[in-house]
Amino acid sequence: MTSSLRREPRQARSRAMVERIVDAARAVLAAEGYDAFSTNRVAAAAGVSPGSLYQYFPDKTALVDVLARQWVDRMSDDVAGALLAHVDAEAPDLLRSAATALLDAVERDPLMLRIVWLELPGARNVAARDALERRVRDVLTTYLRLRHPATAERADRLAWVLVLTAQQLTVRFVLDPDPPLTREQLVDELVAVSAGVLGVPGVPD
Amino acid sequence: MTSSLRREPRQARSRAMVERIVDAARAVLAAEGYDAFSTNRVAAAAGVSPGSLYQYFPDKTALVDVLARQWVDRMSDDVAGALLAHVDAEAPDLLRSAATALLDAVERDPLMLRIVWLELPGARNVAARDALERRVRDVLTTYLRLRHPATAERADRLAWVLVLTAQQLTVRFVLDPDPPLTREQLVDELVAVSAGVLGVPGVPD
């Protein structure tokens, strides 16, 4: 009786627990790598008992998946949003704005980027990464079909090429300890690549 | 004479063991993923005792490293060789030849490609992959300085961009179960990207 009054509503408690666990998982991965990422270790870091972890995650892999999915979802929203925001601009500006926005998104959480890209076992997170790529590609394909009818027939291929290229260059720019170009130069190169492939003028000269 | 026929000399036996183990390691990784990659599992797959594995590899990680290193070394040779082989060609042909050669190299051993790219723990093999990238970038940088003096000052950046892009597109083309372009189309796009970035005519039109 009395004790039931002291408690937080169920939802809130669960949410708190899940968050503590997920945060701890991130922290452990970031600080000690995937080798130290044991359920016991995470539970300890979360100040929670190992058993509790299994009330919210059926599996160790489920926890990993949530981590990846969370990151992918936010990244996905960021990137898609950025693209949509600039969809009206004219070509040269568009490319530059889009490139900048993409880089912003990738730079937003370098810690998780490193975790998802380097720490998590690749095979298990291809699915999550694929979802991200697919979504962005769809947006881009649509855009290309509408605004660059000239490239319509190869819109699919172009989207695939552009998304993979932009992803690779931005991710590596953030992860590499000492990339051989500045942020601005990277944007320039991204624009150049896109413009070249699209057959539009990259830089207003 | 006669005795040499009874058994292989010592060297050959060791080589045979190492090969059996490395082959088994590859097979286990390919068939069951890194999670099943235990020393006992590998030894069993090699038809060898667990102890024998440790006569040739100090560590489980040493075995992984050999796997990665082997692949990286061959890939490295293939790619660098391919670039050097076409270094005299004129621009449009050069790009097309180089792109084709690169794709050939990447396609040569899809099994190991998948293993190195998706199965092995990222953090542990960044070093190996970096070595590969670095080597190819050096070749490319040199080439650009000599043959494209116009781009000399940004040769470093260009090489970084081109290597990462070409790597990403070819690797993904091979690994993705259903890429949205054909081999020829990929080559076309690679040429287009490179030409665009380099400011040379990509396709003779």
Place this chain on the structure above:
Amino acid sequence: MTSSLRREPRQARSRAMVERIVDAARAVLAAEGYDAFSTNRVAAAAGVSPGSLYQYFPDKTALVDVLARQWVDRMSDDVAGALLAHVDAEAPDLLRSAATALLDAVERDPLMLRIVWLELPGARNVAARDALERRVRDVLTTYLRLRHPATAERADRLAWVLVLTAQQLTVRFVLDPDPPLTREQLVDELVAVSAGVLGVPGVPD
């Protein structure tokens, strides 16, 4: 009330586990020697899983150390207590009482005596044995300085000699399968040795 009957509280459970493990460790050592003293063997003998052992002991050596330390501590208390209890007696009685008390202490747990003296790897338990000797020597040195001022200047040496001698004779008396003297005769000899070294009359004749 009712719930407390169902199970022991947490503390008691842990204590029970530790005790089961330590008892099993003793049993294994006594029955099968240090060679059979493996963590798995001990766990099995304790009716406990190998993992449980590591919830209470960080190491195999920690278990060994606890065993040695337990015995040394009790022995230490017994012997020091015995000496202090007789510190007021007059010389001849004192020696006899002390010798008897010492022998009592050594005889108290012949099983552990055998384990600590013969089964445990010497090098690893010298520290524990040393602590015991040191403590007894300190008591004895103090006693000698106060009650045998004549020997004050060589109190250190005498204590070293007497402690080592008494230890050796009592321990060997207990451990040797067929010692050539009776318990009473051993006490007599201990008194004789001590009296001789101290320069006091040993047996009132």
Place this chain on the structure above:
Amino acid sequence: MTSSLRREPRQARSRAMVERIVDAARAVLAAEGYDAFSTNRVAAAAGVSPGSLYQYFPDKTALVDVLARQWVDRMSDDVAGALLAHVDAEAPDLLRSAATALLDAVERDPLMLRIVWLELPGARNVAARDALERRVRDVLTTYLRLRHPATAERADRLAWVLVLTAQQLTVRFVLDPDPPLTREQLVDELVAVSAGVLGVPGVPD
């Protein structure tokens, strides 16, 4: 034919091998302790193949036994010889000479002393140590019966006491890193103990 001439006679070769192995075993024990004492390690240290070791020792334990036995035999000879050499002397001199000779013997090979006393698993070498004690006790008992008829009836007990005491004190004097008495003082105490127990004047006063 020709090759048989190049060879050393069989005996000599075996002896050389056995010696190399035993020496290596000693070295390994002295330098790295019993934990590092593996047959492979010893073979390597001896510059010999693991297989060869098994041509001369059926077992790992056999090697350990030889080590212990060798030491015990020499020690045995030394001590017994020393006692016999002084058997004619008169009491006070005798005790002093014997004590000195015993100490000489124990000090002769401190490395092996440490190995036998602290490194080797106790239980396995009790036999060897017992043999040593028994032999010395026999000599001493005989001496006591002949020269100290007064103590004849307790000669057995006395020999047991004296041998164990002298052994303990001398061994510990050599092994302890910082014993609280000098060599001369130890001899004095040994004489005092013996004299006290025997009921003879220890120091000519």
Place this chain on the structure above:
DNA sequence: AATGAATGAGGCTTCATTCAT
């Protein structure tokens, strides 16, 4: 819902020993 003691399969590695040469 939360706990945390307990589990036990299994991972990595060592090492005494064998045996074909």
Place this chain on the structure above:
DNA sequence: AATGAATGAAGCCTCATTCAT
């Protein structure tokens, strides 16, 4: 006699997971 590659049982220990409370 000597070799040394090969063995494989077994040792220590971890960790994902369960379950009684």
